[in-house]
Amino acid sequence: MVKEIGLAAIGECMLELSAAQNDTWRMGIAGDTLNTLWALRALLPGARCDYVTAFGDDHFSERQKAFLAENGIGYASSPVIPGARPGLYAITLDGVERSFTYWRSDSAARQLASDPAALEKSLSNLRLAYVSGITLAILDEPARRILIDALGKARNAGTLVAFDPNYRARLWASRDYAQQEINAALAVSDIVLPTFPDESELYGDASPEATMQRIASAGVAEIVVKNGTEDALVLFDGIAGTSPASRAEGAIDTTGAGDAFNGGYLAARLNGMDGVAAAHRAHSTAAAVVCVRGALAPFDLLRTAYGCGTEPSAA
Ligand SMILES: Nc1ncnc2c1ncn2[C@@H]1O[C@H](COP(=O)(O)OP(=O)(O)OP(=O)(O)O)[C@@H](O)[C@H]1O
Numbered sequence: 001m002v003k004e005i006g007l008a009a010i011g012e013c014m015l016e017l018s019a020a021q022n023d024t025w026r027m028g029i030a031g032d033t034l035n036t037l038w039a040l041r042a043l044l045p046g047a048r049c050d051y052v053t054a055f056g057d058d059h060f061s062e063r064q065k066a067f068l069a070e071n072g073i074g075y076a077s078s079p080v081i082p083g084a085r086p087g088l089y090a091i092t093l094d095g096v097e098r099s100f101t102y103w104r105s106d107s108a109a110r111q112l113a114s115d116p117a118a119l120e121k122s123l124s125n126l127r128l129a130y131v132s133g134i135t136l137a138i139l140d141e142p143a144r145r146i147l148i149d150a151l152g153k154a155r156n157a158g159t160l161v162a163f164d165p166n167y168r169a170r171l172w173a174s175r176d177y178a179q180q181e182i183n184a185a186l187a188v189s190d191i192v193l194p195t196f197p198d199e200s201e202l203y204g205d206a207s208p209e210a211t212m213q214r215i216a217s218a219g220v221a222e223i224v225v226k227n228g229t230e231d232a233l234v235l236f237d238g239i240a241g242t243s244p245a246s247r248a249e250g251a252i253d254t255t256g257a258g259d260a261f262n263g264g265y266l267a268a269r270l271n272g273m274d275g276v277a278a279a280h281r282a283h284s285t286a287a288a289v290v291c292v293r294g295a296l297a298p299f300d301l302l303r304t305a306y307g308c309g310t311e312p313s314a315a
């Protein structure tokens with residue numbers, strides 16, 4: 001019997017208010033690590049997928065859990081924090097420019113490492129654990145240490161750890177501090193999926209090649225450097241390669257493009273593809289997401305774009 005594979009993403013999913021028409025708002029649920037897990041859920045239908053976070057005990061936290069369940073996503077041993085609530089953001093449009101307003105400083109997800117034993121349990125028996133720099137940024141320092149330790153333990157037990165540094169300056173006290181903490185996560189990562197403009201802002205990298213070299217020097221063996229509509233750089237099995245971005249006819253909203261890319265890449269790798277082949281699938285997956293509003297494209301659309309059923313071997 002083939003053992004079911006377990007995947008988990010760790011982070012914060014927020015309530016999202018969008019499409020303001022006068023004062024009527026539409027509520028959705030999104031967050032960078034959830035967006036990636038969403039793509040993995042679509043592309044690896046045989047896998048068990050859990051979102052590892054912390055919930056509040058209010059109506060909106062119940063809605064988050066129901067949303068996950070409706071889409072075949074569990075939440076492992078994520079704690080419920082009495083009196084806490086989810087974070088919230090609103091998207092406003094000024095012409096075609098989108099801007100974001102956040103209410104997240106006391107969100108429940110900041111306590112996702114409040115029960116270290118529960119966190120370790122959530123990260124046990126996994127094929128893949130996925131985390132981002134946004135997850136690191138919302139935690140206080142002791143909680144961040146607990147999370148990085150738990151990832152290190154999972155990795156020692158055979159779990160692949162994948163990390164997108166997703167640097168967002170406003171979430172960090174200083175650039176130096178963000179570098180230090182993101183470097184600590186690189187040290188427990190098998191696969192790192194950065195974006196060049198973010199890395200350039202954080203580390204001053206002069207080129208995507210410099211980003212790749214710096215992360216490789218930190219001891220990471222598998223790296224894909226995304227760069228919007230430019231080629232992605234891939235380091236896989238000791239060989240550097242490139243993968244050109246797909247041409248997305250009708251791109252309307254790039255929200256979540258990098259997150260979907262990561263989902264496509266990791267799904268393809270878990271299906272046995274090499275790094276460059278997986279990056280091609282990742283671009284196709286991201287191209288589907290930039291053609292819909294919001295970060296979460298319908299599962300069918302993602303499957304078609306990625307090419308489900310055409311993999312050399314299925315996980
Ligand atoms: N305008 C676009 N048209 C087509 N594809 C795009 C576009 N922007 C991004 N993509 C696709 O999405 C991938 C990731 O984009 P990008 O490098 O902007 O990620 P990111 O900055 O991590 O995004 P995010 O905002 O989700 O964090 C690219 O490699 C490419 O495949």
Ligand SMILES: [Mg+2]
Binds near residue numbers: 258
């Ligand atoms: Mg990104």
